[in-house]
Amino acid sequence: MTDKHFKLVNPETDKSVDIPLHEGSVGPAVLDIASLYKEHGVFTYDPGFGATASCKSSITYIDGEQGILLYRGYPVEQLAEKSSFIEVSYLLLHGELPTKEQLQRFNQQIVYHTMINESLLRFFHGFHYDAHPMAMLSSVVSSLSAFYHGSTNIHEPEDRDLFATRIIAKIPTIAAAAYKHSIGQPFIYPRNDLGYCENLLRMFFAVPAEEYEVDPVAAEALDLLFILHADHEQNASTSTVRLAGSAGTNPYAAIAAGIATLWGPAHGGANEAVLKMLDEIGSVENIDKYIAKAKDRNDPFRLMGFGHRVYKNYDPRAKIIREMCHKVLKKLGKEDDPQLELAMRLEEIALKDEYFVEKKLYPNVDFYSGIIYKALGIPVSMFTVMFAIARTVGWVAHWQEMISDPATRIGRPRQLYTGATRRDYVDLDKR
Numbered sequence: 001m002t003d004k005h006f007k008l009v010n011p012e013t014d015k016s017v018d019i020p021l022h023e024g025s026v027g028p029a030v031l032d033i034a035s036l037y038k039e040h041g042v043f044t045y046d047p048g049f050g051a052t053a054s055c056k057s058s059i060t061y062i063d064g065e066q067g068i069l070l071y072r073g074y075p076v077e078q079l080a081e082k083s084s085f086i087e088v089s090y091l092l093l094h095g096e097l098p099t100k101e102q103l104q105r106f107n108q109q110i111v112y113h114t115m116i117n118e119s120l121l122r123f124f125h126g127f128h129y130d131a132h133p134m135a136m137l138s139s140v141v142s143s144l145s146a147f148y149h150g151s152t153n154i155h156e157p158e159d160r161d162l163f164a165t166r167i168i169a170k171i172p173t174i175a176a177a178a179y180k181h182s183i184g185q186p187f188i189y190p191r192n193d194l195g196y197c198e199n200l201l202r203m204f205f206a207v208p209a210e211e212y213e214v215d216p217v218a219a220e221a222l223d224l225l226f227i228l229h230a231d232h233e234q235n236a237s238t239s240t241v242r243l244a245g246s247a248g249t250n251p252y253a254a255i256a257a258g259i260a261t262l263w264g265p266a267h268g269g270a271n272e273a274v275l276k277m278l279d280e281i282g283s284v285e286n287i288d289k290y291i292a293k294a295k296d297r298n299d300p301f302r303l304m305g306f307g308h309r310v311y312k313n314y315d316p317r318a319k320i321i322r323e324m325c326h327k328v329l330k331k332l333g334k335e336d337d338p339q340l341e342l343a344m345r346l347e348e349i350a351l352k353d354e355y356f357v358e359k360k361l362y363p364n365v366d367f368y369s370g371i372i373y374k375a376l377g378i379p380v381s382m383f384t385v386m387f388a389i390a391r392t393v394g395w396v397a398h399w400q401e402m403i404s405d406p407a408t409r410i411g412r413p414r415q416l417y418t419g420a421t422r423r424d425y426v427d428l429d430k431r
Contacts, residue, residue, distance in 0.1 A: 006031050010040075026061060043414045054239060056405070059092060059397050060231045064310040069317065071231060072096070080320045085226040085390070086110065086196055092231055092397040093164055113169035114190035114199065116177070117147055124181040133385045134263040136178040141171065142256035152250055154403050163251050164396045171392050172196070175385045176203030182381065197222040200389070205377065217331040218376050222386075224324050225369055228317040229387055231394030232310075237261040237268070241395040242402050243411040251399060258395045259388050268384040268391075271370035274305035275339070275380050283338065284345050295355055305367030306350060307360065317365040322347075325368045334375045343371050 004021040017040055020032040030053045033044055046052045061070040069076040072091050079088055083097075090098045090106050098106060123143060127136050145152065148166065153159045177187050180203075188203045198214045201222065206212035232238070241258040245251065262268035280301075281290045293301040308315050329335050329344075347363050350356045373383050402408050 004029075024056075025058075027063070037414070043416070045416050049239075054234060054411075055242065055402065057234070057398065057401060058095070059401060060233045060394070062233050062310055064308075067311055067316045069232075076228065076316055077320060080224055080227050083227065085223045085230070088227050088230055089168060089393040092393055093400065109165045110169045110196065111192045113166050114173055114192070116170050116173050120144070120147065120174075121177060121187055124177055124187075127181060129182070129184065131182070133175070133178040133182055133382055134259065134388070136181065137171075137175060137385055137388060138256045138259040138263070140174050140178070141167070141259060142253055144170070145250040145252040148252070149250070152252070154245075154248060154251060157404075160251075160400055160403065164400065167252065167255055167396060168393055171389050172200040173203065175382075175389055176200060178385065179204055179379075179382055195219065195223075197226065201376075215332070217328060221324050221328045221372055221376065224321065225372060225386070226390040228321060228365055229369075229390035231391070231397065235267065236264070237391065238395060238398050241399055245399045245402055246408060246411045248410075251396075254399055255392065255395055258391070262388055262391065263384055268387045270304065270364075270366035271373065271387070272380050272383045274343075274367050274370040275374060275383075277304040278339050278342055278346075281342060281346070284342055287342070287346060287349060291349065291353065303346075303350070303361070305370065306356065306363055308364045311364070315362065315364040318363055318368060321365055321368040321372070322363070325372050328372050328375050332375055337375070340371055340375060343367070 004023070005018040006021045008017045008019060009015070010017065017036075019036070021029050022032055023029045037043055044052070059072065061073075062068065071079060071088065072095055074091070074097075079091075083091075086107050087098060087103055090103060120140065120143065123140055124136065127139075144167070148163070151159050151162055173190055180187050186208060188206045188208075190199050190203060194202060194214070197219045201214050201218055202212055234242075237258040240261040241254045244257040245254040265273060281287065290301060290303075293299045294303045326344075329337075329340060334340055347367070350361065350363060356362070369387075370383060373386060374380075378386065
């Protein structure tokens with residue numbers, strides 16, 4: 001923070017307004033407009049909050065121009081290469097990388113809480129067989145507040161830590177149960193001798209009739225995807241969790257609100273849209289036709305999974321995941337899959353085509369994650385659920401940061417009113 005000020009002049013009154021200018025450790029400075037309405041009777045106007053800092057945070061930093069993503073100061077490239085999702089989860093929650101003992105204890109706590117109450121499992125029988133997995137996920141996560149209402153005092157640090165452990169541990173189990181319900185198979189219980197991603201894959205694909213062995217490459221790919229999706233600053237779902245949490249609501253309800261927001265196709269559904277686009281293109285022979293359609297401003301077709309709202313350079317996560325994508329396809333023998341072959345050919349063209357290079361429409365993380373999920377055998381309807389599993393740790397970290405900040409107030413955005421001015425009621429028989 002600094003004591004600098006930014007001066008604005010009101011052209012109608014010629015009066016100047018001094019607005020405090022605060023600087024963070026890195027990134028753009030912010031104007032503190034908290035007193036603007038009280039002292040000067042005006043609001044600011046920023047549809048979509050694209051130029052508004054809604055909070056102070058020390059968790060994640062993004063520089064979209066340079067293609068930089070830092071978790072607690074650590075480049076995501078380093079974490080993806082050297083770390084694990086559980087270690088990254090600890091980092092996001094606690095601010096520092098754990099010691100060997102801290103990591104072991106944290107992992108043990110996660111493992112201990114992976115089971116879910118049997119009554120909760122029976123909730124799934126109330127959903128129709130073709131209910132969307134995200135509908136089941138948000139509903140069941142919200143219902144956790146009915147099971148743990150005695151230990152969710154948000155003002156008690158120990159309760160907050162217990163909530164964090166529980167939700168991170170249980171959301172893969174809930175997600176797997178939603179998947180099993182959707183295909184009519186029996187639920188598979190978690191196993192304490194498996195890692196986080198190994199456990200998830202087993203709960204997804206094992207059946208009681210035979211043994212299931214987790215492919216280490218599949219587990220490695222999933223762990224990488226989860227690291228890359230763990231947090232992404234103040235996106236729509238994270239902001240929703242913070243806004244809901246600012247009301248003092250039960251934390252499980254706040255996470256359920258984040259899941260519901262992530263379900264939106266403009267947010268978490270982007271990797272699902274990539275597969276639908278590939279279905280529309282159909283085959284490699286049609287690529288040139290659809291590339292031309294994408295360049296035509298008057299054509300509604302858009303290449304999904306290319307470019308990013310925040311990154312004006314190559315998405316740093318896409319650089320990391322691209323290599324893993326090719327590794328998975330080769331290891332699992334999926335290189336001859338027509339849809340995946342189409343995706344790889346589309347990637348090759350887009351990386352060289354002058355139109356896409358000039359506009360920096362590079363393949364993003366959604367492009368590659370959708371391909372990897374398909375190669376792993378995860379159905380399209382579960383793509384956003386996988387995103388939610390990874391992002392839960394980021395939501396929890398932001399919720400904890402907000403709740404523990406003594407300056408936190410309930411979120412209350414304002415508006416520019418454009419409706420009718422005051423008018424008197426007209427009796428029904430006179431209208």
